[in-house]
Amino acid sequence: GDAVEPKAFKPEFKDYQAVYNEIAKLLQEHDEYDDGSYGPVLVRLAWHASGTYDKETGTGGSNGATMRFAPESQHGANAGLINARNFLEPVKAKFPWISYSDLWILGGVCSIQEMMGPKIPYRPGRLDRDMTSCTPDGRLPDASQGxxxxxxxxxxxxxxxxxxxxxxxxxxxxxxxxxxxxxxxxxxxxxxxxxxxxxxxxxxxxxxxxxxxxxxxxxxxxxxxxxxxxxxxxxxxxxxxxxxxxxxxxxxxxxxxxxxxVIVKLFELGVPFTDKTETYVFKNLDE
Ligand code: HEM
CATH class of the missing domain: 1.10.420.10 (Peroxidase, domain 2)
Structure with a gap:
C-alpha cells in the first residue's frame, strides 16, 4: 500500500495538496475519457455547483454540493456531470475528511492548473447540505439564448x-x-x-x-x-x-x-469563510 506520512496520523491536519495530487494523478491515469481528459467535465461540475448562486437570497452556490441529490442532479443543465461526480468518488473515499462541496471545487481548481491554466488560489470551508437546499431549475444559463x-x-x-x-x-x-x-x-x-x-x-x-x-x-x-x-x-x-x-x-x-x-469569485459565492480560513496555492503535479 501507500507509504503513510506521519502527519496523516494527526486528524486535525488537512493536507489539501495531497488531495490535489491525487486528483491530478487520476486525471493522468484516466486519459481514455473524451478528448483525453476528465479535466473539462470537472471544471463544468465546479461551475454548475457554484453557478446556482442568487445574491439576493444567498441561496445556491458551491456550499452544499446539493447536486448529489434529485431534483438538482436531474436538471437538464447538469446532464453528464455524473461522470465528474463519479470520477471524484475514489478521492472522497481516500480523503473522507474533505466535504463533497470542497472536493468538487478542488477538482475544478486542479483541472484548470493541470490543463496549463493559471494558478487558482483555493480556500476550503464548504459544508455539505441536504436535499432541502437543492436550488430550483433554471438558474444556469440557457445556451440557445443571447x-x-x-x-x-x-x-x-x-x-x-x-x-x-x-x-x-x-x-x-x-x-x-x-x-x-x-x-x-x-x-x-x-x-x-x-x-x-x-x-x-x-x-x-x-x-x-x-x-x-x-x-x-x-x-x-x-x-x-x-x-x-x-x-x-x-x-x-x-x-x-x-x-x-x-x-x-x-x-x-x-x-x-x-x-x-473571476473563477475564484465564482467558486466562493455564498461560502462562509472565517478569519482563520487559509488560502492555498497548489503546486502542479510536475512542479
Ligand atoms: C460545456 C453552456 C458558461 C465551462 C457546456 C455545454 C453547454 C454550455 C451547452 C455542453 C455540455 C455538454 O453537452 O456536455 C454554457 C452557457 C454558458 C456557459 C450557455 C454561459 C453563457 C460556462 C462557464 C464555465 C463553463 C462560466 C466555467 C467557468 C464549461 C466547460 C464545458 C462546458 C469546461 C465542457 C464540459 C465537457 O467537456 O464535458 N457549456 N456554458 N461554461 N462549459 Fe459552459
Missing amino acids: ARHVRDIFYRMGFNDQEIVALAGAHALGRCHTQNSGFDGPWTFSPTVLTNDYYKLLLGSKWQWRKWDGPKQYEDKETKSLMMLPADIAFIEDKEFKKTVEKYAADNDLFFKDFSA
Whole structure:
C-alpha cells in the first residue's frame, strides 16, 4: 500500500495538496475519457455547483454540493456531470475528511492548473447540505439564448460584463455532447489546454449556422469542426461584451490574470469563510 506520512496520523491536519495530487494523478491515469481528459467535465461540475448562486437570497452556490441529490442532479443543465461526480468518488473515499462541496471545487481548481491554466488560489470551508437546499431549475444559463439572458443569469450571481466574458473563456476547454445538451463539438482545437483561443476564434473565424438535425448552433466556415453556441456568439454581437473579447484575444496573460480572479469569485459565492480560513496555492503535479 501507500507509504503513510506521519502527519496523516494527526486528524486535525488537512493536507489539501495531497488531495490535489491525487486528483491530478487520476486525471493522468484516466486519459481514455473524451478528448483525453476528465479535466473539462470537472471544471463544468465546479461551475454548475457554484453557478446556482442568487445574491439576493444567498441561496445556491458551491456550499452544499446539493447536486448529489434529485431534483438538482436531474436538471437538464447538469446532464453528464455524473461522470465528474463519479470520477471524484475514489478521492472522497481516500480523503473522507474533505466535504463533497470542497472536493468538487478542488477538482475544478486542479483541472484548470493541470490543463496549463493559471494558478487558482483555493480556500476550503464548504459544508455539505441536504436535499432541502437543492436550488430550483433554471438558474444556469440557457445556451440557445443571447446577451440579455446571459446578463440576467450572471448579474443574479453578482458578476459584471467584464467578468462574464472572462468566465466564458473556459469554453476553450471541453466540448458539447449530443447526449447531454443536444449540442455537438468542441470550441477549440486543443480542448484539454486552457488558452485564450476561445476569444481568438470568436473574432478570427467566420461563424455560420450548422445545417443539421440538432439544436441551432454555429460552425466555423473554414473547417466545420469547431462550434459556438448562440450564447457564445452573443459575446461578439453585443458591443460591450465584444470590447472585452478583443482584450483577451490580444493578451493571454491578461486573460489568465482575470480568469483566475473571476473563477475564484465564482467558486466562493455564498461560502462562509472565517478569519482563520487559509488560502492555498497548489503546486502542479510536475512542479
Ligand atoms: C460545456 C453552456 C458558461 C465551462 C457546456 C455545454 C453547454 C454550455 C451547452 C455542453 C455540455 C455538454 O453537452 O456536455 C454554457 C452557457 C454558458 C456557459 C450557455 C454561459 C453563457 C460556462 C462557464 C464555465 C463553463 C462560466 C466555467 C467557468 C464549461 C466547460 C464545458 C462546458 C469546461 C465542457 C464540459 C465537457 O467537456 O464535458 N457549456 N456554458 N461554461 N462549459 Fe459552459
